[in-house]
Amino acid sequence: MRILHTSDWHLGQHFMGKTRQAEHRAWCDWLVQTVVEQQADALIIAGDIFDTGTPPSYAREQYNRFIVQMQATGCQLLILAGNHDSVAMLNESKDLLAQLNTQVISSVAENLDQQVLVVKQRNGQVGAIVCAIPFIRPRDVQRSQAGQSAEDKQSDLQQAIAEHYAQLFAKAEAKRAQLGVNVPIIGTGHLTTVGVSLTESVREIYVGSLTAFPTDAFPAFDYLALGHIHRPQKVAGLEHIRYSGSPIALSFDESKQQKELLQVDLDANGLQRVAVLEIPCFQRLISLSGSLAQLQKQCAELAGQLDPDAVAWLEIQVQVDDYYSDLDERVAALCADLPVEVLRVRRLRGNKIAGLTRNSGEVLAELSPDEVFTKRLHDEELSDAEIEVLKGLHAQVLESLQETEA
Known part of the structure; x- marks a missing residue:
């Protein structure tokens, strides 16, 4: 049987x-x-x-x-x-x-x-x-x-x-x-x-x-x-x-x-x-991960491994410590000459943001709520308009809390 x-x-x-x-x-x-x-x-x-x-x-x-x-x-x-x-x-x-x-x-x-x-x-x-x-x-x-x-x-x-x-x-x-x-x-x-x-x-x-x-x-x-x-x-x-x-x-x-x-x-x-x-692979999926420099090397190595007549679907996981407003453009440039379609770009946190105050020697107790919030916003992937909206909402929350305490 x-x-x-x-x-x-x-x-x-x-x-x-x-x-x-x-x-x-x-x-x-x-x-x-x-x-x-x-x-x-x-x-x-x-x-x-x-x-x-x-x-x-x-x-x-x-x-x-x-x-x-x-x-x-x-x-x-x-x-x-x-x-x-x-x-x-x-x-x-x-x-x-x-x-x-x-x-x-x-x-x-x-x-x-x-x-x-x-x-x-x-x-x-x-x-x-x-x-x-x-x-x-x-x-x-x-x-x-x-x-x-x-x-x-x-x-x-x-x-x-x-x-x-x-x-x-x-x-x-x-x-x-x-x-x-x-x-x-x-x-x-x-x-x-x-x-x-x-x-x-x-x-x-x-x-x-x-x-x-x-x-x-x-x-x-x-x-x-x-x-x-x-x-x-x-x-x-x-x-x-x-x-x-x-x-x-x-x-x-x-x-x-x-x-x-x-x-x-x-x-x-x-x-x-x-x-x-x-089972044969009917649609190739590829996931690459690393810093921008590492991804550039991986994309160069990948060029010789791809079928030019079959578009692969690609996921890029970028390990970054700094904020890049043009990350999508940088990734697109890395893949420009490859027969791939980028379906997802993920930003992975690096080691730089392990704490809000590591580099300055400050401790959380020494910071005001506004200072903590400002530092946290700096670490996020937000536009200027989004930052201004969040700052306004944060101010409203603080004002409400102060009125409650009073």
Whole structure:
């Protein structure tokens, strides 16, 4: 049995004003070709197929186009909802897509048998049983109780999620016994587990409650296909519990990652092999950081590494101690001859502003409120007009306080 595991496509994402439509189309075309080449029996998308609950029309079109392409390959498609996905939107076409060899699991079902799926090999024989578990919303498995502390709510949610996994695993074992076949049991999930490495584009999904799910609370799946974390990785060093990561870089701190599609081979004895298939880069993202002098050198080195026919998206992080009113112009000059588009310029604080009074030998107690405010304004990136407005507001606050004290 050969499974391909992916997640976190985020169709419809806008990245600093840029659409990812071309990248997602290229990714889907590459994936369909890979499914054919590897003769995969099933493809699992472990959540966040869309970037928002109301994706733009072109993202929905890409979704439907991909499913039609997949149907022609003979590979079964399993789509699990993530925290970004809309349950209602995925359910709109769920029954129709079932006729195209595609199973969509958008939420925890009232009848848990609907989440236990039998996956067949291309020859028609049963190849695996899948516990199809999407992003679990607290309201799906947990009842709130008056007077609970935050710690109690976290503990209860963790226990409820663990029980949901255990119930489905038991049903999968019963289904396997009923069919009289010795096949592996695969699990899915869309959540954060203990000890994983995050990126800046990953959103907290259980705010104020569950932070990370313990690995030992999962049942004994032969393979567990996880989503939500964009960096591909094993969980707790275990070969059979994996995050596939996102197929494209969704933030600049993912720009140096090699994105992966996981090829999972199983048989009656369980997991045999997990092979990493490297995904091509469809849009290059580059992040440079340093002083202006260092950035000038980095840009010169970058010139020989770029494809002149493909514009890269660039983030510049400038480490400065002094205020430059023309910083954007300086950055533009550094990149003028490069096939890049600067999407973000960030000013990083240097060591000069470690305190308001370090160089003068003054202490804060010796300064008046006006002097502290003036020194603080000097360190900010503000226009003369903005400074005057803030000075006026500051004066009003001081006057109000003085009247209160009087």
